[in-house]
Amino acid sequence: MLAHIPFPILPAPPSWFPGHMLQFQRNLPHLLTRTDVVLELRDARLPLTSINRKFEGALQTWRRERGAIPTPPPANDAGPSALPMTPRATGSGLVCERIVVFNKRDLVPEWGIKPFERAMAAKYPDQRVFFASWNKTRDIKALNELLVGVAKHNPHAPEMNVLVVGMPNVGKSTLLNALRNIGIAGREQFFVRSRSVPSAANSVGTAHWGTSWITRAISTRLKLSIDPLVYAWDTPGVMLPFLGNGDSGAERGVKLALIAGIKEGLYDIDALASYLLYRLNVLDPVSPAYLQILPPGTQPLTDVYEFLDLLAKRLGMLRRGGIRDTARAAVWFVQWWRGEGGLAAAASPRAAARGWGFDFQWDLADPPDSDPSAGAVAPPDATGAGSEKSQERHDEAVIQAQMEACIDRFERGIDEEEVGGANVSKTQEKKKVRQDLLARRKAKADRKWAKKVAGV
Ligand SMILES: Nc1nc2c(ncn2[C@@H]2O[C@H](COP(=O)(O)OP(=O)(O)O)[C@@H](O)[C@H]2O)c(=O)[nH]1
Ligand SMILES: [Mg+2]
16 A cells, blocks of 8 residues: 655646637626526536536526525625525526536546535535436436426426537536437437527627637437427537646646546646646555556556556557657556546445545545544444444545535635635634634535525
């Protein structure tokens, strides 16, 4: 088992935000006026990094306009702020649902899914979370039923429009096709090209941008269900315009490049390989997934050049003069991981893992540091019968607490970056922790108040 896994040196992230992404982002508010359900896809391996925070403003306005969330009171009002909710019928009578799908679940270990769902419910109570994989029929069926259920709940609407958003390569088109295949069998299946783009897309400036822009911006309309009538709109992947400064920006960039969210070729392959080696070590420090591609008997290792040298040896990748071709081995390593290697890493057991996916990392010897209550997980009930179940529940609770702490750290990091505080002092850091704690308490009180008002 690796005792110490050093963090690799990473390059600053490139800026990759082509014009069509900017156009889509600008026109999102218009598209939302004709949207009933937003299906927001994120990569299950990057549940936090693949959030596109640039969508947040437009989504909040959309929900507010449809009465799904109340307009926030003025700053000096002592009453509760924006209330968490799950709208079925909104104040305006218009459908307004936001469903967050963590896609490619086949590439993360199943043991983390339940704790993650609970951590998300605790931290983001207004988001409906769903895990899916295109090849898991059960997931696709359940998602289809969820969408159809929302439409059935709103029989007054002649049709329901679903807008699918997310970063590039997160699996939007694949998931939509799978949903269509499940929802509409056989000859009824079809999709309509941009010629039939309804007024929502036309309203985003056809005259100015022409049809090619429409095709890139919102190219296909898929029918997901006939009765009730549900349509879905595929959209281009939109990246974050700025990935951040310092170590966290560099790490974000490399993660996104590995899952192919950032255009390949903008990165040095050695940087990708060294980060991947680091991550696989964190996910399973005892028997990392890459051991199966190295010469038999190799022990886990942390030096990327030693690793690539062994890999080139195993694959027989040689340059002229018999020198091992480590650059080719690095390309092969990343490709391997994107396919079967990712699946192998997802099969890793919970026992030794120090992380889950690419956004969660912890040291089980240390209780979570950001929330005083999070470390207080009750010990398992060791009274014989049912103790295995009790142990499992305890382990899940521990992981959930670690995940919540990771989410807090992530949010804190983003907030600090947004106020330009890359170099915050210890005093500021403590102040922020305190503020976060108070904010969480206030949110809890607000939730209680909302329940009371709703009579639940
Ligand atoms: N392992 C896995 N791969 C997926 C899944 N969904 C999509 N992919 C792959 O991810 C890549 C990008 O998918 P695509 O649908 O084009 O993504 P989009 O850019 O968001 O539309 C393709 O190679 C798909 O085969 C999934 O659930 N699991
Ligand atoms: Mg696509």
